Amino acid sequence: xxxxxxxxxxxxxxxxxxxxxxxxxxxxxxxxxxxxxxxxxxxxxxxxxxxxxxxxxxxxxxxxxxxxxxxxxxxxxxxxxxxxxxxxxxxxxxxxxxxxxxxxxxxxxxxxxxxxxxxxxxxxxxxxxxxxxxxxxxxxxxxxxxxxxxxxxxxxxxxxxxxxxxxxxxxxxxxxxxxxxxxxxxxxxxxxxxxxxxxxxxxxxxxxxxxxxxxxxxxxxxxxxxxxxxxxxxxxxxxxxxxxxxxxxxxxxxxxxxxxxxxxxxxxxxxxxxxxxxxxxxxxxxxxxxxxxxxxxxxxxxxxxxxxxxxxxxxxxxxxxxxxxxxxxxxxxxxxxxxxxxxxxxxxxxxxxxxxxxxxxxxxxxxxxxxxxxxxxxxxxxxxxxxxxxxxxxxxxxxxxxxxxxxxxxxxxxxxxxxxxxxxxxxxxxxxxxxxxxxxxxxxxxxxxxxxxxxxxxxxxxxxxxxxxxx
Ligand code: ARG
Numbered sequence: 001x002x003x004x005x006x007x008x009x010x011x012x013x014x015x016x017x018x019x020x021x022x023x024x025x026x027x028x029x030x031x032x033x034x035x036x037x038x039x040x041x042x043x044x045x046x047x048x049x050x051x052x053x054x055x056x057x058x059x060x061x062x063x064x065x066x067x068x069x070x071x072x073x074x075x076x077x078x079x080x081x082x083x084x085x086x087x088x089x090x091x092x093x094x095x096x097x098x099x100x101x102x103x104x105x106x107x108x109x110x111x112x113x114x115x116x117x118x119x120x121x122x123x124x125x126x127x128x129x130x131x132x133x134x135x136x137x138x139x140x141x142x143x144x145x146x147x148x149x150x151x152x153x154x155x156x157x158x159x160x161x162x163x164x165x166x167x168x169x170x171x172x173x174x175x176x177x178x179x180x181x182x183x184x185x186x187x188x189x190x191x192x193x194x195x196x197x198x199x200x201x202x203x204x205x206x207x208x209x210x211x212x213x214x215x216x217x218x219x220x221x222x223x224x225x226x227x228x229x230x231x232x233x234x235x236x237x238x239x240x241x242x243x244x245x246x247x248x249x250x251x252x253x254x255x256x257x258x259x260x261x262x263x264x265x266x267x268x269x270x271x272x273x274x275x276x277x278x279x280x281x282x283x284x285x286x287x288x289x290x291x292x293x294x295x296x297x298x299x300x301x302x303x304x305x306x307x308x309x310x311x312x313x314x315x316x317x318x319x320x321x322x323x324x325x326x327x328x329x330x331x332x333x334x335x336x337x338x339x340x341x342x343x344x345x346x347x348x349x350x351x352x353x354x355x356x357x358x359x360x361x362x363x364x365x366x367x368x369x370x371x372x373x374x375x376x377x378x379x380x381x382x383x384x385x386x387x388x389x390x391x392x393x394x395x396x397x398x399x400x401x402x403x404x405x406x407x408x409x410x411x412x413x414x415x416x417x418x419x420x421x422x423x424x425x426x427x428x429x430x431x432x433x434x435x436x437x438x439x440x441x442x443x444x445x446x447x448x449x450x451x452x453x454x455x456x457x458x459x460x461x462x463x464x465x466x467x468x469x470x471x
Pocket of ligand 1: 025029085111112115319321323324325327
């Protein structure tokens, strides 16, 4: 007879060694142990309250689980691979410690709803941790933006110089991406923080359980309405992986700009020594490896999302062992997004921006052309015509190798006769161009100040509402 609890009296033999190794999850789902114990304690408390186990038995289970927790925390716990997963390992040790009461813990419960609750608790904690880290990065970006309100660089579209923008504005674009990420995570958390307990294997249970009590006990907002859905839903993992992939995609864009901007051809930034690497052969090199690697690691988060979609697609009702694959996918996405957010905050804190190089770059690429076109519109010329005339002036200036400012009054009038000598003096100026863009969300200083204020209020409010980790 097999000595593995899940095989009970049913099996004459143990599993093949290769099968046991292939199917075990304890080597990675032990990360979930503290959440599993919290869920089990809530289940035991409820079993005691509704009278399915005696109050003393519930107490014994809870005390035993605390001792198991203590053993794991202190490193004394002996993990047994043959017990498959974290759930069986914890329960087996509990039973060793408290005897028969431990054998009653699993009453009215299946590993199917148990793993659902344990993983939901874990994912909810990680979502809150990611939110906290994203808020930290947001604040770092806001600090840099604050000290670069007056730094101007060429804003690009198609990676071609387009119009001058404030560096603060450029940095805050990333802060607002992160705000959406944090909001999105909060939304995903709302659907994660629902307890599947009471579903048991798939159809509910005959014991008079009170699943809502368990949900409240672990700090969740409610319970699943359908037991079959409860044990087979992994949307919460999909959503968390989607959020992780989106965060990483945003970070990868910032990484790309750091890589480009630290190339001496741009020379816009110096990434600090602490976040740069050298070359084993070229002594002059200063490589932005951290930013590159982060850009590369984006693939992991997207990989986790793709893996989870692939695992879930076409699965019949209800729990299927395929779903165990959710752990490694999520844990990898978790490690990736959490470390990346932290590292990016450290890197951005120390990035030095070179305002002089940015200003010099503003002199190339005719990024003041829109100003000229708008100026002509101000003089009554229809925009399309102004666009055409300015284009012709840019072509003329380019052929002479001068900026628009360098065109003579005669050259200007040859294309746009309405331009009086000297009248463009204050127009073709990047600082003025930035200052004049005060539409909501624009790059003008008042708009940037409003953006900072909006973010400050939001960060403070969001931090206050962030749930504390339960384990
Ligand atoms: N370790 C499994 C998982 O992570 C949970 C156990 C459910 N297994 C089962 N045979 N019912 O999905």
